[in-house]
């Protein structure tokens with residue numbers, strides 16, 4: 001279960017603080033977080049990923065409180081339990097897709113599992129591109145490869161930042177289906193942050209983030 005409590009964050013010591021709603025998301029459930037540009041969606045997602053440290057409040061996943069972990073411990077915990085589909089793909093550009101996935105397994109202190117890599121790429125419809133470098137992929141293929149990278153270590157939480165922003169309607173539908181299917185198969189929770197109104201009909205549980213200093217968010 002993903003839980004947050006009284007979360008706030010500021011990019012500088014005396015900068016304005018963002019205050020985020022309390023979440024309590026059970027394993028296997030999906031949540032869509034909507035909000036306009038600049039309202040703090042990426043910031044919230046990075047707090048949920050432990051990539052940013054909270055100013056106040058707490059984040060926990062499956063009873064591990066992020067504040068109890070050192071930086072190195074958080075890195076390992078994230079690699080093992082949290083899959084992130086970043087707004088801009090985080091690949092090692094000089095490596096192929098397959099090599100990127102092997103590196104992700106290594107960083108999670110897992111043995112290389114070539115069968116898992118092949119099966120995942122097959123399910124995502126890009127197995128024929130496994131020896132290609134990221135720069136050689138189309139936008140749709142890149143997004144599928146980003147999903148593979150997020151899922152390779154069987155995370156219990158999948159976080160996706162604007163996963164459909166650069167995709168046409170057909171690819172958007174496919175990517176959302178893939179995320180939902182893969183999350184269901186791994187019994188992972190799925191949190192998507194987006195301003196893409198097309199996704200509103202895809203997820204029954206939604207939360208709207210408001211701009212800094214606007215009315216407070218509801219709690220989920």
Ligand SMILES: Nc1ncnc2c1ncn2[C@@H]1O[C@H](COP(=O)(O)OP(=O)(O)OP(=O)(O)O)[C@@H](O)[C@H]1O
Pocket residue numbers: 011035036037038039040041042043044195
């Ligand atoms: N590293 C940073 N340092 C200082 N301010 C930042 C930093 N990153 C983001 N911000 C500011 O924090 C606010 C929220 O940014 P964030 O990226 O979380 O919003 P967002 O809702 O994801 O926006 P978008 O939809 O445009 O990606 C913005 O005003 C942004 O300029």
